[in-house]
Amino acid sequence: MAAGMTSRQANGSFEQEQDAKSALTELDKALRSGQIGLQCEAIVKFPRLFEKYPFPILINSAMLKVADVFRGGNNFIRLCILRVGQQSEKHQDKIFSVDEFTRRIFGVIHSNDPVARAITLRTLGSFASIIAEKKNVHHSIILSMDSTDSMEVEAAIFAAEKFSEKSKMFASSVCHKIGTMINGLATPAEMKLKLIPILQHMHHDSESAKKAIVLCNSVLSGYPGENFVILTLRTMTKLTLNSLVSMQDHILLLLTYLARDSRSRVKAVCLDDLRLLVARAAYLWTSDNVEEVAQFSLKVQSLALKVKAVRVLNAVCGNSAVNLLSLSRDTKVVDVCREFCYHPNSNLATQAMQLLTNLAICKCVGENLTEEAVGAIQTYLLLLAVNPADENMFKLKIVLKNAVTICKNFPEVSEKVVHTLTNILALAEEPSQLHICECLAAIGSECPSALNTVSPQILASLTTSISDTSKEISQVQVHLCTLLFQAQYHKAMSGTVHGQVMACISQANPWIKYKVARQAMRFSQYHVAYDIFKSLNLQIVTEQVHYWLLGLQHICAAENCLTLVKRDSSNLTSRVSDAVELYTKSHATLKAASSPSSPLDFACGYVQLRMRVLQAHHLLLLSCTAFGAKPPPALSSALAVSNGQEGTRWAQVIQQLEKCLTEYKDASSFAFALYRSAFDADSSSLFNVNTIQQCCNCMKSVISTIISTIRTGRSNLGERQFLSNNKSDSSSFSEPPVNATIKVMHEISNAMDKLLPDTSSTATISHKLIDMLSWSVSSFVKASPSFPRFFFQTLQNTVVKLAVSPQQSPNQEPVALRADTNLSLKVEGVVQRGDRPALFRHVKSVTISVSTALVSRSSVTNPNMKGNESTSVQLSQTVEPHNDYFTTSFILPFPALGIHTAKVDAGVVDENGVTWNTGPSTTITIKSHDDSILRQQQQQQQQQMRARVHGLQVQPSTSQQSHYIKPPTAS
Structure with missing residues (x-):
């Protein structure tokens, strides 16, 4: 299977290269045609081509043709x-023939046509990221700023802004020119307004930033017009944010204009810029600055300015x-809250309510x-x-968000807020109901007990919503069912609630049914999910979806088996055995549901992880049952007494426990590998996998402690470090709601401390130790975690694509390489992100690992190779993608003659340094050969053959010599 996948991957890369070459060839033919329509059609297709094949060889060749x-x-x-250059900005750094590309574009700057020169300047500005330090381009831009043609001057200003952003040298050289043009009387006012935004890019060094700020201050004093003041203040704000020079001075400047300037637009720009400064450097604000903004909001008459001022206060207090x-206690900020919290204007009142919530949380007022x-x-x-x-709707979202925040920080008020939300739920319309249900779910995740008191109201809302049979079930009913599942999390759902949910589902379409069943699995309500999946399987015609639903049905059946374990755990072994069998069926079914477009890697891996953990539990239960049915024989007890080694009495028990320990170690390693492969998973899904791994580690510690106790007779040995850390440090398990598995681990830790004090006798507690193992397994089985969201949904999608050269031929023939040379392996790649990139974590760098292995050795030996020389190499490099593209290379030796394989693996490193x-x-596949050694050995073999043939002709064999009679010698 692995060889087949490798073959498909190689074929895919070869076909991709062929498609790129053919597409570029077709576009090149259109570019060479004399028809302008075909040329333009070919040019506009280049951005799409770059997105499909974002590799430097193609992009460099295509851009040279375009030039x-x-x-x-x-x-x-x-x-x-x-337009192509502006749309393909992130691929510009893949042009490695920069000088040749610039020479072809720059030649048009000397045209007599001002329109051509203007387009050339804008094109050069669009490629400023790769030609930022070209002095001839700098010189041409500055010269064009003195042109008599307004179109060319505007193009030069556009290019100057682009180059100022990228080049420190150009920014420092053009600053004086901009000041001269702004202060010059010949420059039109419209042109001056276009020159001022260039100053925001003078942030490369402190000296240039200070010069730009001085120039902006001179503009403010010399041009008091509204447009000039607004644009200059916004430019100074952006410059300050990028350079962090005179941040406090700029805050005071904005507050001065806010207080003294009477123009509303200027005040609005000052408030917007103040909010930007808070987001970047809130620690530089003082109490006096906050009081000034609060005082302004109380005195100003404009409602729009009041709203903007309260938003600034929210940014500071949040x-x-x-x-x-x-x-102080009598601060103006509290007066703002109380003055505007119930204002007739809903925008202002909502912002004031949010400010009041922020003040209540931070407790900085003393009230x-x-x-x-x-x-x-x-x-x-x-x-x-x-x-x-x-x-x-937007205001309602703000209020609901504040409701979740206040409940998270003050759990004692959560019941009051939840009661209000459930009472409003029956009165609200459907758009509002969706947001209210989401708010209730968020509060329930922070305060799990809050939903228990309002479950009857939620059930009544669900019953009312499904009473109208003519109305189709919508997303609101799905949310209501989810709230019921969440309220009954890790509890058996009553028959009434089950019946109401199934009655609601009976009127829904298949997609709504699936979403309800999915939510039921996420909150451990497997009986509801099983009934829904069983009915859905009869309505599906697609084979892949059928296997997916059948796999989920087997999972629910397995979990239902585990919920039927009795309190005394008398049927625990049989139930776990049935669950393992059903999980095995589910894993095989999910494999059948996989496809190249939807591989279901995490789903299959998660099911396999649960199956492995249950198998380890089952083996441990069988070992405990075997110990109870067949205790150590009397002979082992006599040997233990005679040898003085108590551990030999329990040799059979230790052997069985060591097998169980190996199973838990393998399951823990598999959980860690699954965790490291789920880069796009949300934090709750990763916490779920981590919880299963901690469960395995806990059982490992318990078994290791018991083995050490049995062998040595003392309980202070063994791997009890995990149990003690788990008991003392619960911060790593703070994910809400509190997981039942985490509680079980705490209980096991306390039980082990009571059962095994510092001094104990093995003979008196041996049966209690085995009972402890059975009880631990039973507790973990009854508190198994629910299925995570990433099992069903992928909210973030990150894909790494690789292109490795040299490539194998379409016939999959090995790459030929002489043994006395090294292979230069070049790896290029692209990081492709989905619709919501960096939702949970983003790719900071990519790790490329290469490992070589000798598959089959040639019959021809290399005399230059030492006998102990390694035939495998493992190398790794970490590179940072630039505009989602990365490249690296490896030098690989293959001294041994024969067939080798080189495996290239890619991994990503997030912003926290986690791989x-x-x-x-x-x-x-690489074939290492040496023609000279082969010729030498062939020549030696030919010489040996000739020598043998010649020896046969000269010397007869002994059998032939026996037929001859030696003549008598003369006397």
């Missing part, structure tokens, strides 16, 4: 090429740096504002939820 057309084409074609401020915040949240829930207008084994993996 040729730019030099010899008309202005319309040049404009199309300009940041952790607010704890550095020393706000308890929790009750006021909860009252404001309840009030606006009533006002906004019953009005389904589109403009109210994830995401793949892909590619294997190429």
